[in-house]
Amino acid sequence: MTSPVTARDRAKAERSDAILHAAARLFAARGYSGVSLEDIGAAVGVSGPAVYRHFAGKQALLGAVLVKVSQDLISGGRRVAAESPTADQRMRALIGFHVDFALGNAEVIQVQDRDVAFLSEADRAEVRRLQRAYIELWMAALSPLQAPEGGADQDELRLRVQACFGLINSTPHSTRAAARRHSATETVLIAMADAALRATI
Numbered sequence: 001m002t003s004p005v006t007a008r009d010r011a012k013a014e015r016s017d018a019i020l021h022a023a024a025r026l027f028a029a030r031g032y033s034g035v036s037l038e039d040i041g042a043a044v045g046v047s048g049p050a051v052y053r054h055f056a057g058k059q060a061l062l063g064a065v066l067v068k069v070s071q072d073l074i075s076g077g078r079r080v081a082a083e084s085p086t087a088d089q090r091m092r093a094l095i096g097f098h099v100d101f102a103l104g105n106a107e108v109i110q111v112q113d114r115d116v117a118f119l120s121e122a123d124r125a126e127v128r129r130l131q132r133a134y135i136e137l138w139m140a141a142l143s144p145l146q147a148p149e150g151g152a153d154q155d156e157l158r159l160r161v162q163a164c165f166g167l168i169n170s171t172p173h174s175t176r177a178a179a180r181r182h183s184a185t186e187t188v189l190i191a192m193a194d195a196a197l198r199a200t201i
Contacts, residue, residue: 016054018044020068023061028107032062032115062115063123069108070130073101077137087144092194094141095164099189102168109169135161142197164193 022043026035037058038048055061080097084090102109119127138161143152146160168189 012054015044015046019051019054019061020065024065024107024111027062027065027115028110032058032111032118037061059118059120059123062111063119065108066112066116066119066127067123067130069105069112070127070134073098074130074134074137076101077134081137081141087141090141091145091197092190094138095190095193095197098165098168099186099193102171103186103189106171109171113169135165138164145198160197160199164196167196168193 019040023035023040026039026043030039035058036048037051040058040061041048041051051061055064076097077094080093081090084093116124116127135158139154139157142157142160146152146157171185171189
């Protein structure tokens with residue numbers, strides 16, 4: 001029988017989430033090496049040592065940030081793919097999901113691009129495993145659009161998907177925060193991503 005969630009449990013979970021968000025924001029702004037546990041604790045109103053009640057250290061905190069973003073991508077991607085009845089709708093749903101995710105999580109994408117080398121071996125392996133699963137989800141959605149009769153070239157599918165990710169994930173570096181909240185930015189990115197995936201050779 002599952003134990004009831006107490007107010008203390010909820011408060012601890014909320015504090016952990018606040019620490020994760022603060023860490024992502026600070027890592028994005030200063031880089032992993034430029035941030036201390038004291039900086040992260042101060043951002044949420046606790047001492048640096050108090051952060052250890054939630055995470056084993058700065059490297060574990062980076063791991064939690066990047067593993068979570070990979071988990072969120074694969075779970076969200078699987079959900080929108082499962083809700084789409086046709087191959088075309090599935091591809092468009094995945095594009096829309098990823099664009100929305102990238103625009104709403106620009107700081108985490110910056111951390112992923114720059115600081116993944118600082119992960120522990122175990123966290124790096126888990127991030128890579130989840131990333132492979134996410135790429136394969138997109139490849140499976142794109143395959144029937146590229147070769148309806150079957151037998152799509154897997155290397156080309158992977159190239160198209162990863163190039164599309166590069167296009168979408170470049171937005172934290174190429175747009176201002178205000179522009180990322182503008183609906184026109186989302187519209188342009190979706191159209192460009194769709195065109196890149198389906199480009200004829």
